[in-house]
Structure formats: structure tokens, C-alpha cells
Amino acid sequence: MDLPLEERLSIGVQTIHRRTEPATDPWLPRIDELGALVGLIDDCGYESLWVGDHIAFAVAILDPLLQLAQAAMVSRRLILGTNVFLLPLRHPVPVAKQVATLDHLCEGRLIFGVGGGGEFPKEFAACGVKPSERSARLNEAIPLLRRLWSGEPVSYAGRCFASFDDVAMQPPARQPGGPPIWCGGRADAALARAGRLADGWVSYVVTPEGYRAALDRIAAAAEKAGRRIARFGTGHLLFVRLDDSYDKALDTAAESLSRRYAMDFRRAAERYAALGPAERVARQIRAFHDAGARHIVLDFVGPYEERPAQIEAFARDVMPLVADLRAR
Numbered sequence: 642m643d644l645p646l647e648e649r650l651s652i653g654v655q656t657i658h659r660r661t662e663p664a665t666d667p668w669l670p671r672i673d674e675l676g677a678l679v680g681l682i683d684d685c686g687y688e689s690l691w692v693g694d695h696i697a698f699a700v701a702i703l704d705p706l707l708q709l710a711q712a713a714m715v716s717r718r719l720i721l722g723t724n725v726f727l728l729p730l731r732h733p734v735p736v737a738k739q740v741a742t743l744d745h746l747c748e749g750r751l752i753f754g755v756g757g758g759g760e761f762p763k764e765f766a767a768c769g770v771k772p773s774e775r776s777a778r779l780n781e782a783i784p785l786l787r788r789l790w791s792g793e794p795v796s797y798a799g800r801c802f803a804s805f806d807d808v809a810m811q812p813p814a815r816q817p818g819g820p821p822i823w824c825g826g827r828a829d830a831a832l833a834r835a836g837r838l839a840d841g842w843v844s845y846v847v848t849p850e851g852y853r854a855a856l857d858r859i860a861a862a863a864e865k866a867g868r869r870i871a872r873f874g875t876g877h878l879l880f881v882r883l884d885d886s887y888d889k890a891l892d893t894a895a896e897s898l899s900r901r902y903a904m905d906f907r908r909a910a911e912r913y914a915a916l917g918p919a920e921r922v923a924r925q926i927r928a929f930h931d932a933g934a935r936h937i938v939l940d941f942v943g944p945y946e947e948r949p950a951q952i953e954a955f956a957r958d959v960m961p962l963v964a965d966l967r968a969r
Contacts, residue, residue: 653689756825790819836862841874
């Protein structure tokens with residue numbers, strides 16, 4: 642089967658409110674700074690705002706659901722998404738309540754991206770979860786979330802969480818059936834899960850060719866599960882650095898990403914990031930659209946203080962080069 646994809650390209654920004662450069666003042670941004678950043682993304686014509694998630698990470702990071710709750714008060718237009726929420730680290734019942742509340746706060750403009758994580762074992766240990774259990778927890782949590790979002794009485798008896806009977810979570814989510822759940826991950830098991838259970842898939846650190854191949858595997862899993870899908874969301878997190886030369890952009894991106902992930906990220910930046918002048922970045926976006934990605938989520942890498950300028954430069958210089966894809 643072929644996955645039923647949207648035609649129109651949507652461009653969003655993934656913003657992680659953290660400083661990655663040494664600073665004399667505290668790293669935490671002010672409330673007005675956070676609101677101004679959301680307003681800038683809205684004013685520049687992007688379609689969506691996304692946030693990442695970790696309990697403990699190589700650099701400082703804020704809670705994703707609380708960030709999006711604030712963003713919902715600033716923008717009445719932007720789609721809001723998690724990319725991705727590490728669902729295995731939490732119990733799905735309180736998560737269902739939090740996400741349903743957020744769905745109301747943003748008036749049904751929420752995409753709930755989830756993933757298994759596992760790159761940072763210490764956060765699993767701190768949450769009392771074994772990394773080996775993350776797939777099983779995801780597989781049980783996803784359908785349970787949807788049932789709880791219905792507002793109808795729910796009973797659960799499974800392997801990963803304590804059993805309960807006749808729990809009706811009110812009010813139901815704002816969107817009928819709850820927010821669409823998009824799964825992350827590149828492993829075969831993650832792609833199979835997306836095909837069996839998810840409303841969409843969101844990736845990172847893949848090439849356009851790898852993206853297309855992954856969608857084929859997702860489609861095969863959906864067909865095997867006997868699913869009938871009306872629309873399947875496709876997203877890709879793309880590291881971006883605009884500059885007047887590829888080499889300058891690569892140097893900045895490699896330094897920033899190596900600090901963020903506590904590893905040498907230069908070769909990965911060369912392979913997976915969109916770097917350099919606007920025309921080069923636009924070609925990379927077109928390649929992902931051709932491969933099936935319809936929501937491009939931009940992670941502007943480099944010094945924290947330069948992010949607003951990068952957001953504005955992309956809107957000014959790159960968006961016109963892909964305007965035909967956004968107008969479909």
C-alpha cells in the first residue's frame with residue numbers, strides 16, 4: 642500500500658530554550674524572551690513550533706509540555722508538536738491528562754510526537770525504567786492514550802503498568818480521538834510500530850533516500866496490520882545553519898551539535914544537515930519533500946543568541962525558494 646500523504650509542505654521550527662554557549666548570566670531565558678521567540682516564529686510565517694524532550698541531557702533543557710502550554714498562549718495560529726516526547730519514561734495515565742489539557746489550551750492544534758529514547762541511560766535509571774522495556778511501554782501506552790482521550794470509561798490490564806477499572810478522564814481531548822500521535826525512531830522495530838499504531842512518523846539524522854526507504858517499511862507494516870489510514874503525517878527534523886559559505890556553516894553546526902550531544906558530530910553534520918547559502922538549503926528541503934516529508938522541522942544550530950537572526954534569514958531567503966511546495 643501507499644501511505645496517504647499530504648501534498649503541501651509545512652515548515653516549522655524546533656526551539657529548545659537553552660544556551661549552548663558559555664554565558665555570564667544564568668542560562669535560563671526570561672519569560673518575555675520565550676514569548677518573543679514564539680511570536681517571532683509566528684510573525685515570520687512558519688506553520689508550526691516543536692520542542693524536544695529529555696529528563697536529563699548533555700545540556701540544559703526545559704519540559705516540553707510546559708513550553709508548549711506557554712506557546713499556546715502566545716500564538717493562536719501555530720501547530721504545536723513534541724519531537725519527541727519520551728513516553729516510556731512516564732506513566733501514560735497522567736500523560737494522557739496533561740496532553741488532553743494541552744490540546745484544549747492550543748485549541749486542537751497539537752501533534753503528539755513520541756519516541757523511545759535510550760541514548761542517555763541515566764535518565765531511564767532516574768525514572769526507574771529499564772531501557773530494555775521502552776518498546777513494550779510504548780506499544781502499550783499509545784493505544785491506552787487514545788482510549789483515555791475519548792472520555793469514556795477505560796479499563797486496563799497489561800504487562801507494563803498497574804491495572805485499573807472504569808476510569809473516565811474528563812474532559813475528552815479537544816481533537817476527536819485525541820491529538821495525532823506521530824512516532825519517532827529509525828530502527829526496524831520503530832518503523833514497524835509507526836505502521837501498526839501511529840498517525841505519522843517523524844525522523845532525524847536520515848538522508849532523503851533513507852527517508853523514502855523508511856516510509857516504504859512503514860507502509861508495509863501498516864498493510865500487514867490491516868490498517869485503513871485516511872492520512873499519514875510525515876515529518877523530518879533538519880539541522881540548519883545559514884551562512885555565506887558551506888564550510889563556515891559546517892564549522893558552526895559541528896561545534897554546536899557536538900556540544901549538545903556530547904560527541905563528535907562533524908561527520909553527521911556533513912551527512913545530515915542543511916548548511917550554507919539559501920539555495921543549497923532549499924535544495925535539501927526539496928529533496929526531503931520528494932522523498933515524502935511534508936512537515937520540515939528546522940533546528941537552527943549555532944550560538945543561542947543568533948537563533949532569532951537565523952529564523953528571520955530563513956523566512957526571508959529560503960521560504961521564497963520553496964513557495965511552490967507550500968502553496969499546493
